[in-house]
Amino acid sequence: MPDPQISIDLSRIEHNARTIVETCARSGITPFGVTKGTCGMPQVARAMLRGGVAGIAESRFENIRRLRDAGIDCPIMLLRSPPLSRVEELVRTVDISLQSELQLMREISRVAERLGRVHDVILMVDLGDLREGIWPSDLIPTVEAVMELPGVRIAGVGTNLTCFGAIIPTRENLDQLVAHAYKVESVTGRNLDWVSGGNSSSLPLLLAGGMPAGVNNLRIGEAILQGGRDTFLEQPWEALDRDAFELTGELLEVKVKPSMPIGKSGIDAFGNVPVFIDEGDRLRGIANIGREDVIAEGLTPTRAGVRVLGASSDHLVLDLTDADPPLAVGEDVSFRLNYGALLTVMTSEYVEKVPMRDVMEQGLTRSYVIETDEAGRALLATHHVAERIERLGFEPAGAEASVVLSTDARRAGIMPFVEAAGRRYDALGLIWIDSEATMMPDDGEGTPAENAVLRRLLSRLPPHIAAENVVLLGLREADPAEAEALKASRMRIYTMAEIDAVGLRHAMREAIAIACAGTRGFHLCYSPTATDMSDWSGGIGGITVRETHSAMEMAALSGRLRSLSVSGIDSGLPATIGAECANFILSAFGKTIL
Ligand SMILES: *Cc1c(COP(=O)(O)O)cnc(C)c1O
Numbered sequence: 390m391p392d393p394q395i396s397i398d399l400s401r402i403e404h405n406a407r408t409i410v411e412t413c414a415r416s417g418i419t420p421f422g423v424t425k426g427t428c429g430m431p432q433v434a435r436a437m438l439r440g441g442v443a444g445i446a447e448s449r450f451e452n453i454r455r456l457r458d459a460g461i462d463c464p465i466m467l468l469r470s471p472p473l474s475r476v477e478e479l480v481r482t483v484d485i486s487l488q489s490e491l492q493l494m495r496e497i498s499r500v501a502e503r504l505g506r507v508h509d510v511i512l513m514v515d516l517g518d519l520r521e522g523i524w525p526s527d528l529i530p531t532v533e534a535v536m537e538l539p540g541v542r543i544a545g546v547g548t549n550l551t552c553f554g555a556i557i558p559t560r561e562n563l564d565q566l567v568a569h570a571y572k573v574e575s576v577t578g579r580n581l582d583w584v585s586g587g588n589s590s591s592l593p594l595l596l597a598g599g600m601p602a603g604v605n606n607l608r609i610g611e612a613i614l615q616g617g618r619d620t621f622l623e624q625p626w627e628a629l630d631r632d633a634f635e636l637t638g639e640l641l642e643v644k645v646k647p648s649m650p651i652g653k654s655g656i657d658a659f660g661n662v663p664v665f666i667d668e669g670d671r672l673r674g675i676a677n678i679g680r681e682d683v684i685a686e687g688l689t690p691t692r693a694g695v696r697v698l699g700a701s702s703d704h705l706v707l708d709l710t711d712a713d714p715p716l717a718v719g720e721d722v723s724f725r726l727n728y729g730a731l732l733t734v735m736t737s738e739y740v741e742k743v744p745m746r747d748v749m750e751q752g753l754t755r756s757y758v759i760e761t762d763e764a765g766r767a768l769l770a771t772h773h774v775a776e777r778i779e780r781l782g783f784e785p786a787g788a789e790a791s792v793v794l795s796t797d798a799r800r801a802g803i804m805p806f807v808e809a810a811g812r813r814y815d816a817l818g819l820i821w822i823d824s825e826a827t828m829m830p831d832d833g834e835g836t837p838a839e840n841a842v843l844r845r846l847l848s849r850l851p852p853h854i855a856a857e858n859v860v861l862l863g864l865r866e867a868d869p870a871e872a873e874a875l876k877a878s879r880m881r882i883y884t885m886a887e888i889d890a891v892g893l894r895h896a897m898r899e900a901i902a903i904a905c906a907g908t909r910g911f912h913l914c915y916s917p918t919a920t921d922m923s924d925w926s927g928g929i930g931g932i933t934v935r936e937t938h939s940a941m942e943m944a945a946l947s948g949r950l951r952s953l954s955v956s957g958i959d960s961g962l963p964a965t966i967g968a969e970c971a972n973f974i975l976s977a978f979g980k981t982i983l
Contacts, residue, residue, distance in 0.1 A: 406440025545583025687730025818904025
């Protein structure tokens with residue numbers, strides 16, 4: 390493994406979100422999910438939303454932009470006041486924000502009025518933690534001043550605890566919050582939407598039945614992401630899963646060395662005077678993870694007997710003497726992380742982020758269904774495709790098939806299949822093998838609809854397909870306007886030049902990984918124009934026939950191909966090309982030479 394990796398199990402995150410949402414609902418609380426621990430990773434936000442959170446809360450605009458760009462259109466709350474210079478961005482991108490400074494709210498109002506909007510705020514009250522918040526005695530004067538601001542609406546009051554002063558949420562301090570909410574309601578003369586009673590650290594009070602009635606929102610990050618590792622320290626909340634994240638590095642050196650350094654000791658690379666205990670000679674290992682990537686103190690090895698001794702910028706020093714089973718150079722070591730360690734890992738550009746799902750669908754039999762038109766039916770019948778698919782071990786099925794095959798004459802014709810595939814799964818990737826980008830502007834005049842298929846698809850992706858899980862493979866030409874659109878899209882594009890450089894197998898392996906990252910599998914769209922077929926003028930692509938088979942076989946081998954569409958199947962297709970297409974389809978169902 391070249392770089393350290395953090396795996397992110399989206400099913401565990403979804404499970405935690407659902408558990409917390411259901412528990413909160415019993416007390417009349419609607420939680421928002423906080424994604425800042427993962428830098429606003431869209432897949433994580435989607436997992437939280439599947440679990441039922443009412444919206445996403447984030448601390449940084451960069452992360453919010455990442456979420457919005459990925460097509461996440463749920464309510465988004467900004468957890469931190471923006472600098473004055475970014476107020477316009479706030480009003481444009483965020484539905485609701487936490488605020489404590491009148492000067493800033495004046496600016497928000499000015500900008501919101503100019504944009505013809507009203508921005509919702511939750512006024513933060515400082516109940517003693519001494520981070521953000523209006524001091525209680527200033528609350529009513531602030532409310533009265535905000536009521537004069539036409540561009541700002543007071544949507545609620547809230548508080549944040551356990552962040553700076555480590556003040557624990559209790560019935561007493563949250564009772565005060567509810568009392569403040571009543572006062573604000575009587576001054577404004579209307580009900581507040583939200584009384585936001587804190588973060589994950591408020592959950593123990595909720596579980597203990599001490600949450601005052603009147604609190605109707607919590608902003609939950611750590612407990613959803615980490616299952617309350619840092620919140621429920623003494624008594625874990627058993628229903629939550631603590632293992633959604635795992636950091637893995639590789640052992641670069643394993644040697645027996647003394648446990649005491651030799652020579653005159655000074656200060657280490659970080660200005661500390663290290664303290665060592667003499668345990669005699671020990672087996673020590675070095676992993677390729679450092680302080681550039683993680684707060685080493687927040688790591689817990691998953692392997693029994695392994696201990697973290699410390700870290701420098703790029704090296705993690707471990708004691709492996711008691712590792713059970715033992716570890717050797719070149720092997721992987723994995724760690725659980727506390728919240729601080731998670732934050733640093735997610736912001737380290739040296740650590741690869743690998744979203745995944747541990748819990749796959751159960752009892753999925755190999756079954757198929759074909760959706761096609763007359764030309765497609767004729768082609769598939771000529772080449773006995775259905776029988777040959779069945780000989781590969783697939784049963785004919787109804788709607789619940791494990792692989793759906795569709796064909797159409799035009800690229801535009803396969804769009805409904807892609808959309809249907811997107812609806813069938815809660816999260817699906819898309820691999821589009823084509824020589825053309827089909828991204829021309831859809832100007833409605835002159836440009837054939839065929840040229841804008843992918844563009845239209847990207848502009849209205851079904852909710853369960855995310856742009857970051859879309860790959861275009863085999864691109865051979867794009868005019869300048871199209872190239873711009875391609876760069877602006879968030880999909881991964883493998884041009885023929887790149888495929889020539891790295892090889893099709895490598896590109897396809899990466900494409901499958903991207904399409905499967907955090908999804909239930911992928912839909913594969915194949916246009917025969919992607920393949921260089923010598924006796925056909927339509928075959929202008931750069932991928933060879935053999936490589937096309939190889940790509941299809943890899944799709945089958947991944948076990949994650951959920952549906953396949955082939956475009957360009959019409960009655961005018963030369964018989965030899967039709968035969969080739971039928972063979973490609975069979976490769977995608979797992980047919981190999983041996
Ligand atoms: C980070 C943050 C949260 C979420 O905290 P967790 O402990 O991760 O649940 C909630 N509210 C505010 C204001 C925050 O900054």
